[in-house]
Amino acid sequence: xxxxxFLTALGLTICTFPGIALADGHCAAGKTLEDGKLTxxxxxxxxxxxxxxxxxxxxxxxxxxxxxxxxxEMGFEADNVVWVRSGFDESIQPGAKNFDFNMQQFSxxxxxxxxVDFSMPYYSSAMAVLTTQGVVDAGAEANLASxxxxxxxxxxxxxxxxxxxxxxxxxxxxxxYNDNTDVTxxxxxxxxxxxxxxxxxxxxxxxxxxxxxxxxxQFPADRSENPDQFxxxxxxxxxxxxxxxxxxxxxxxxGALQQIEASWLSETTGVPVIK
Amino acid sequence: MTTPSSGLxxxxxxxxxxxxxxLVIAGSSTALIILAIVLLVxxxxxxxxxxxxxxxxxxxxxxxxxxxxxxxxxxxxFAWSAPLIAILGLAIALARDVRNPVxxxxxxxxxxxxxxxxxxxxxxxxxxxxxxxxxxxxxxPWNSPYIWGTVALVLTYSAYVAEIFRSGIESxxxxxxxxxxxxxxxxxxxxxxxVLPQAxxxxxxxxxxxxxxxxxxxxxxxxxxxxxxFRQAGVFKSLLANFTPYVVAALIxxxxxxxxxRLADHLISKQNRARS
Numbered sequence: 417x418x419x420x421x422f423l424t425a426l427g428l429t430i431c432t433f434p435g436i437a438l439a440d441g442h443c444a445a446g447k448t449l450e451d452g453k454l455t456x457x458x459x460x461x462x463x464x465x466x467x468x469x470x471x472x473x474x475x476x477x478x479x480x481x482x483x484x485x486x487x488x489e490m491g492f493e494a495d496n497v498v499w500v501r502s503g504f505d506e507s508i509q510p511g512a513k514n515f516d517f518n519m520q521q522f523s524x525x526x527x528x529x530x531x532v533d534f535s536m537p538y539y540s541s542a543m544a545v546l547t548t549q550g551v552v553d554a555g556a557e558a559n560l561a562s563x564x565x566x567x568x569x570x571x572x573x574x575x576x577x578x579x580x581x582x583x584x585x586x587x588x589x590x591x592x593y594n595d596n597t598d599v600t601x602x603x604x605x606x607x608x609x610x611x612x613x614x615x616x617x618x619x620x621x622x623x624x625x626x627x628x629x630x631x632x633x634q635f636p637a638d639r640s641e642n643p644d645q646f647x648x649x650x651x652x653x654x655x656x657x658x659x660x661x662x663x664x665x666x667x668x669x670x671g672a673l674q675q676i677e678a679s680w681l682s683e684t685t686g687v688p689v690i691k
Numbered sequence: 692m693t694t695p696s697s698g699l700x701x702x703x704x705x706x707x708x709x710x711x712x713x714l715v716i717a718g719s720s721t722a723l724i725i726l727a728i729v730l731l732v733x734x735x736x737x738x739x740x741x742x743x744x745x746x747x748x749x750x751x752x753x754x755x756x757x758x759x760x761x762x763x764x765x766x767x768x769f770a771w772s773a774p775l776i777a778i779l780g781l782a783i784a785l786a787r788d789v790r791n792p793v794x795x796x797x798x799x800x801x802x803x804x805x806x807x808x809x810x811x812x813x814x815x816x817x818x819x820x821x822x823x824x825x826x827x828x829x830x831x832p833w834n835s836p837y838i839w840g841t842v843a844l845v846l847t848y849s850a851y852v853a854e855i856f857r858s859g860i861e862s863x864x865x866x867x868x869x870x871x872x873x874x875x876x877x878x879x880x881x882x883x884x885x886v887l888p889q890a891x892x893x894x895x896x897x898x899x900x901x902x903x904x905x906x907x908x909x910x911x912x913x914x915x916x917x918x919x920x921f922r923q924a925g926v927f928k929s930l931l932a933n934f935t936p937y938v939v940a941a942l943i944x945x946x947x948x949x950x951x952x953r954l955a956d957h958l959i960s961k962q963n964r965a966r967s
Contacts, residue, residue: 509934510737511740528932573929578930589918591836592918592926594914602836604826606834607831607834607835608916
């Protein structure tokens with residue numbers, strides 16, 4: 417009798433609170449830094465449109481929204497998601513990490529995989545050429561020959577650097593900078609003609625940050641060589657990887673991931689493709 | 692008194708034994724410390740990961756050639772900055788030494804200049820000048836980060852160098868100037884032929900230290916674009932998710948800075964011997 421009551425109660429709980437039921441039985445149980453909480457890291461500052469207003473707790477912005485979706489899928493309620501800030505260097509240094517996983521547009525590469533673990537990709541990014549109207553007026557066009565002759569810049573800490581060398585192979589050595597802000601300062605100062613960014617970042621920079629900014633064109637995301645895919649970064653050998661992968665698979669198969677993408681990342685088809 | 696076969700006095704022999712003894716002790720204590728480090732550090736639980744992140748042979752081999760060629764950029768910036776710094780530093784030092792009341796504004800300028808540029812971190816000056824001045828709308832190539840980065844380095848370092856020159860100039864006793872003037876030299880000639888030759892010689896060891904500091908601070912230009920060794924190491928770090936390229940860069944720097952440091956020490960001790 418007692419056991420029947422218990423089972424009924426359990427069944428009721430599962431029906432009414434599917435989230436809690438998941439947390440008990442889900443693979444993430446006991447594998448996080450703090451039991452019952454999921455600690456997610458992002459950049460400092462975190463940039464638009466990945467995180468809005470540098471406030472990941474709000475769930476506003478693509479990565480912030482994806483993070484909460486993954487957390488929900490893994491059985492963590494929004495209240496149990498803890499945000500910390502952690503740069504790339506801190507994420508790859510040996511030793512204990514202060515996060516369960518880290519989302520800040522980390523491109524998955526073979527070399528990085530040797531040191532840290534990446535989840536399955538949650539976004540495939542096209543690369544876009546950010547420039548100014550002045551450069552376009554001076555005759556820059558969306559073809560490789562024209563791109564080669566430009567003076568290039570990029571954020572030194574991103575995979576934009578090897579992509580630039582492989583896709584464009586500019587005639588003169590590119591200048592490299594610490595972050596987006598410095599790259600845009602150099603564009604504004606006329607020290608560089610163009611810079612390579614992932615498309616959503618480039619769209620934002622051209623619309624909001626760079627005066628007279630414009631996008632010359634994009635290298636599509638589904639190119640066969642060097643696709644640029646973002647994954648959540650975890651400690652090498654993290655037991656959580658399987659759970660995060662599972663959550664992302666569910667999200668992308670159910671179409672939830674595409675929905676989040678549509679609501680936070682602007683329409684990108686208007687940008688001409690570079691031939 | 693018995694003379695030992697080596698021809699040394701007992702005192703000399705005793706001192707030689709003492710010297711040998713202290714050499715042996717110094718050698719064995721150093722060896723012990725190194726042995727302890729070599730044996731104990733790898734026992735730390737995280738050693739394997741640290742070794743993989745900072746002392747990875749594969750990454751070392753992969754990044755070394757490119758880092759070495761990027762280092763040439765540092766050498767070039769250093770080579771054209773150092774003489775400019777020496778010239779401007781000396782000029783500022785002389786400006787601070789003018790005695791003619793009409794030229795007081797020059798003196799004031801020298802004072803404000805050294806105060807401002809010694810008071811602001813180099814990297815801030817590099818940022819402000821490296822992005823600020825080209826932002827005024829200069830056409831290429833006049834907005835090059837190489838030009839304005841060099842200007843920033845020269846401005847900052849010449850403030851320090853000027854102060855060192857000034858201390859040298861002030862260390863030459865006033866009686867020498869008076870003597871030169873009484874012999875009929877003009878005041879600029881007495882500065883040129885009497886004061887400066889002594890002043891500059893006296894501050895060479897101190898200036899060597901500035902030279903060593905400059906060798907390393909050249910890397911700050913990477914903040915405004917140039918891909919020199921520090922930036923190139925950062926690119927490798929980002930792509931390979933490994934800190935070994937920074938260790939490689941540090942080693943390349945050491946190959947250049949250690950000999951200059953030794954030379955500076957040698958000059959200082961030579962000067963101390965000459966003075967005592």
